[in-house]
Amino acid sequence: MEQTIAPSEMLLHLGPQHAIQPGPYLLDLKLRGETVVDAELEMGYIHKGIEKILENKTYFQGITITDRICYLAALTNNEVFCNCVEKLVGIEPPQRAQYIRVIMEELSRIQSHLLGIGEFSTDLGFVTMFLYMIREREEVLSLIDMVTGSRITHSYLRFGGVREDLPEDFAERAMSVLNEIKKKLDEHEDLYNTDKIYLQRTVGVGVLTAKIASDLGVSGPPLRAAGVAFDIRKNEPYLVYNDLDFKVCTEKEGDIFARIKVRLDEIRESIYIIEQAFDQIPQGPLFPVGTPYGRRTPVMRVPAGEVFCRVEDPRGEMGMYMISDGSDKPYRVKIRGPVFPTMQALPPLIKGTYVADVAAIAASMDGCTSEADR
Amino acid sequence: MMSIVEFLFNPWVRGILGLALIGIIFFSAVITVWLERKFGADIQSRIGPNRVGGRFGLLQLIADAIKLFTKEDLIPAKADKLLFVMAPIVILGSAFMMIVAIPFGAIVIGDNSYPIAATEFDISVLYLEAVSALSVLGIFMAAYGSNNKYSMLAAFRNIARMIGYEVPLGISIIGIAVMVQSLNIVEIAQAQSPLWFIFVQPIGFAVFFISILADMGRLPFDQNEAEEELVAGWGTEYTGMRWGLGLFAEYIHMILGSCLMVLLYFGGWNLPKFITDIYVIGMFAPIYWFIAKVVVVVMTIIMIRWALPRFRIDQVVDLGWKVLFPLSVLNLLWAVALGLFFGA
Amino acid sequence: MTGVIDSYIPVAIFFIVALITPPVMMFIVHQLSPRSKAERKLTTYECGSVPIGEARIQFNVEYYLYAIAFVLFDVEVLFLYPWAMVYINHGITAIATVEMFLFIVVVLMGYLYLWKKEALKWVK
């Protein structure tokens, strides 16, 4: 952005510490009256050096670190890391472990989307919806807590399996919670679809076209809301997603309304996936039989090689590139997170809109700064 | 007996006694802050303030007051100190000046009813409208004084909203005045004793309600304090009590707006004669009746706040000019027709 | 002690009280609140960044036409107030009503003209 400011223009910083943000980033706006003339995004305020830390920890210790990439998607981040290591080692988790992973990751997706929609609602001044969403998210977190023992950073996945088996009556309890959420979700969606003010604020605002989205590498709900049916679970299935029936939720418009709609639909799809997974889940071991991998794998050496894995994060395509030199620590880890490209779509989107829309658009992208900065 | 009444009607005595109303309204503003939190919490299925103690977290009020009084008072280095200091005075002054003209119920003795108001004059409705518009200037002063970009944006939004809603508000009030042929708020309230004006002029009420919500800056219309983009609006640079004064002014505006609504559309304090004839209880019954109505209106406003998302500023102004203005003119014609039919 | 002006005495009293209250409050606050000196504390808040440029800019009021229209209509509305007081029971009902009807029609024509000319648009 040009630093020269006309006398009638105002250079406004939104951030690094601002209410619209899930984490610190800087959005410089050049305003003419209420209109955003130009925008610039600056990131990196909470760079934690996770890639570098991963290179200095043993593989096993790395699992805990990957929890910290994004506090809303700890399970999928575990998944991509474990996937890489499993591919390098050449093992595959047994069926039961895979189903458990699917269940847990879909639960994680549900809670992440609920929070995303809720946070977006606050940015429209709709605080009540945020609290409703949080209330339902708490239930889902409790479910995850029942299995993993923690609410945010689970460290639940292990190479070749999962740490704990599901509790005995987990399926019934989970389904009762999820059915309740499904019912409430219908109510909420009804509200979203009929509220005149909400529609005025969201329909046709912040349109992300498929072209811009794919040019910038945006993935996840923002991309699907633009009409591109891209979902790693379908396009490049991992775990047992091949055996499960679900559809990729897409919308055509690409505006804020569509993005929220996609998230709401995806929550329903996730519930459907979990339902099937509970039906199909077989009995069996949690770790591949006859291998040394289990709950505790103190020191393991991974054969030299390189691998790229990707999974579908709640926010889009989460990829990890890993090089192993045969030692007990990865030689190089590169994370391709979904949020960084998503955030890059912000400046072109908010150019020409009003200041009030900036908050709505930024929140509808559901960025997680923690993950973008890593 | 008459001498006491005469004494009480001496304007000096009335004015000084009326100052008690400021205290009462200030206190009810504090209560409203609490009510907003607690009722909001109920709507959102959570508990609300409960940590400080007291039944229903009532001690939270005292804690808040202590906090406001003991916070350091900062004036930013880049501020225009005079405007910065004057702004809360103007904002609060606008609220105080409104209190003068609003009757808060009445005491009925025999056939006479004595409205509880600091004063009573012929054009009090117009006066209220004029004085409440002053707070916009106060907010502009605060914004310009604090030299903060968010505040400036907020102040301009505030002005834009005011120019969008002042005209429909005025026309809907004329709709009332046409029926009563008076701008005296006491007479308007008393004219509704058989039939509330909300039933006579539903369109006018809708216009008035939306306009006064916008005037108060309550949620679908609180663009000037949209914390998601403008942090804290005009009050971004204000700390402690200086900000608190503005906050109280806002809540006082809300209460007074509700009072105005009750007086103009919900029949004021009027009760059937057989109730006011009951000795002592009947004397004060209109006050309770009035307060009950005001509480209902305030609760409704709070509920609306928690139930709706926020408009964007251009949509707000559009609503005012393109929907409410024609509606208010329509209502005026309807009111004139009614006035001619019944008045002539 | 009679006269319309007397009913404004309480207004004057309230006006003085409104002027006095905030300074008194601030005086109490100054007695109670802590004082500490730090330069950075007095800088302008802008989400933790150093502000670039002034806030007091030549603000682009895109909607100034609204403001002009507002002044016009505000004054026109004011003409209606005295009329509303007297149009009945003063022997001028018929002519007053017709005249006011004409007035409102003229005002509405102006309003429609504004709308047609797209003056009632936020950004042109």
Add this chain to the structure above:
Amino acid sequence: MVGILEFIVFVLISILTIGFSILVVTARDIVRAALSLVATLVSVAGVYVLLNAQFIGIVQILVYVGGIGVLILFAVMLTTQELKGDSDVE
């Protein structure tokens, strides 16, 4: 007694009016000047009320403060402000 009181109030309002109007022309910050103008107009409203012309007084506030005042502020904000520099505006 009323006469004296009215006189005192009149003198007070006149002083306010004159004081603010002097500020209008001497203030170097243009927004301050505009706000002083608004304050002058409000004091004039006081004079009207004192003259028993309450309606005009309140119309004065409604039109000049609510309408014209805002318009003037808009106009002022649209100008380039090179006149800054009141003693405590730094």
